[in-house]
Amino acid sequence: MQPPQLTLKAGTSWAATYERCVQSAPEAFGPDYVRNRWADAWQHDGRAAPALSPVDGTPIPGPPLLSGAEAAEAVRAAHQLHQQWRRTPLRERQARVSAALDSLEAHRDLLARLLVWEIGKPWKQACADVDRCVDGVRWYVAESERQLAGRAPLDGPVSNIASWNYPMSVLMHAMLIQTLAGNAVIAKVPTDGGLSCLTLAAALAVREGLPVSLISGRGSALSPALVRSPEIGCVAFVGGRAAGARVAAGLAGLDRRHFLEQEGLNSWGVWEYSDWTLLSEQIRRSFDYAKQRCTAYPRFVVQRSLLDRFLAAYLPAVRDVRFGHPLAVELPDDPYPELDFGPLINDAKAKELADLTDGAVAGGGLPLYRGSMADGLFLPGQQTSAYLPPAAILSPPNSSPLFHAEPFGPVDTIVVVDTEAELLSAMNVSNGSLVASVSCDDETTALRIGAEVRSFKLGVNKPRSRGDREEYFGGQGNSWRGAFVGGDLLMRAVTRGPAGERLPGNYPDCTLLPG
Incomplete structure (x- = not known):
């Protein structure tokens, strides 16, 4: 059809x-x-x-x-x-x-x-x-x-x-x-x-x-x-x-x-955790505005023994992300489309991130997910050079900017660790960030880990925002x-x-x- x-x-x-x-x-x-x-x-x-x-x-x-x-x-x-x-x-x-x-x-x-x-x-x-x-x-x-x-x-x-x-x-x-x-x-x-x-x-x-x-x-x-x-x-x-x-x-x-x-590479650690339904919902929402914001989460650091269950929550969430022309509708009087994101800020940024993704894979990173432009909502014949489907790279090489810097776009990196020390090292790789989160069933453990993360704000089993007012x-x-x-x-x-x-x-x- x-x-x-x-x-x-x-x-x-x-x-x-x-x-x-x-x-x-x-x-x-x-x-x-x-x-x-x-x-x-x-x-x-x-x-x-x-x-x-x-x-x-x-x-x-x-x-x-x-x-x-x-x-x-x-x-x-x-x-x-x-x-x-x-x-x-x-x-x-x-x-x-x-x-x-x-x-x-x-x-x-x-x-x-x-x-x-x-x-x-x-x-x-x-x-x-x-x-x-x-x-x-x-x-x-x-x-x-x-x-x-x-x-x-x-x-x-x-x-x-x-x-x-x-x-x-x-x-x-x-x-x-x-x-x-x-x-x-x-x-x-x-x-x-x-x-x-x-x-x-x-x-x-x-x-x-x-x-x-x-x-x-x-x-x-x-x-x-x-x-x-x-x-x-x-x-x-x-x-x-x-x-x-x-x-x-x-x-x-x-x-x-x-x-x-x-900016900083805001990280989300997953350690001794089991509420995958909640995390899947949070992952989907994390693609808001193509992660073009200072409190976006482009890095997930996951305990090795939980990787299979993490991916079972992550992949359906990223596949459900909707992107495309923010004003494209079936009938002229239809409501505005419900999208997670539209274009990136310009075509140069879209090309930069596409090249970084390709380079990370060529350097040994594993392409867990790459969306297709065919999944986007576009007008017939419209220019789409500023659009980039979501992508996720497992274990990006240390030489890639995606390993240590914020991409400012819909590209996630996932790092697998075995110890708390490795978890902290991977979450602190950019020498400071604005926000971080730890998903962990035991709040005491989450707070102990979070105290060592070089981030100004910490979320326990939830994301953190820039905040204001009080x-x-x-x-x-x-x-x-x-x-x-x-x-x-x-x-x-x-x-x-x-x-x-x-x-x-x-x-x-x-x-x-x-x-």
Whole structure:
């Protein structure tokens, strides 16, 4: 029986989506270009970089790239905004941030559809990204009077550099909280995606009087200004270790607030365990957004005597993973498709991971599972170069990057061990991670093992997430530098407290909180 031919969901084309942006915020969007926001104005400047949607190769407006000199001018202008905003009473800041959240909520579906087209998120996950931003910041508004008692804004604006995968629930969320704390903010648009979504969100915030600057450019050009400019009060970074190391090097010698969230190979250990039904469900959910997130679990470390039962739980779960075009439906008015993931961020990333998988197998790794593009949901004749089916490699060779680094895609590695010492060695191979989990029937044993894992958060028989609100967040080893954040600590990281205060964090001369 032939599968049904799919079509694009009605009203969701890129042309229709972008036209709504132009109608909603004409000050920020031109017919085929997007403006930067700095010096308290929308600027039609920069050199537009070409861009394609990872969904199907549709041309979309690319970021208007600024030079380093222009970025330095934008930082100086943000500092002037900061001097005005820092004197704004908290009640007014609360009201303006709340009004911005109301506007984001009113534009939620448009923001989510931009996330689908720009970074390939399936609909449900795109909506969740917007909702987490709005709901999370509302919690801070409600708690801000308590959190900010006895504290003051920084001396300069907060500079934000973040990866493309969570434009709303990570980057916009942080920017709104930073303004709530009394700081102006300047953010670099991620070069790989999220331009229109972030620009629309920024436009809605600016309309409510929030001091938001948003600029585009290559990291090599903009980082010196966004990291080392004397006007900057704090640097907030979320991204990979290579880029994070460059930011950390730029901060060297500066007495400047910073928090640098970097990747790590998050591992899931399986030791003396028997609830395979639960683990199978957790494995399926682990493929959310193609594991393109900092708390994904691409490494499973399994006790040898349990390998057969682990595989009996793992393989059906990975075979059930659904991927494809996030807007492909049988009939135009059908609901959005239920997918675990869509494309990767671009075709270069898909090819990189495919080549790494092939290289790991050629080097001696065993291909436990390789999905087929025929299993994906695609439109007739659509471009699919940014898509990658899930894959799993048993015992990847030590020489492969898949052995020691986060793939940031739907490729799992499975390592078999015989002793607890081997388990810990395999789970700690990347010298620090953000999260880890141990599946073990005895919780005492799981906690004892977990105490030796170099991860900031530990899940026992469950995954861990980045968390926020009451739960703070950080990292160990090479996965984090600077102050810890989340909940009250996030407000403390972007404000000044009593003289001599030591911020909790992962850097010299700090108070290190337990994970």
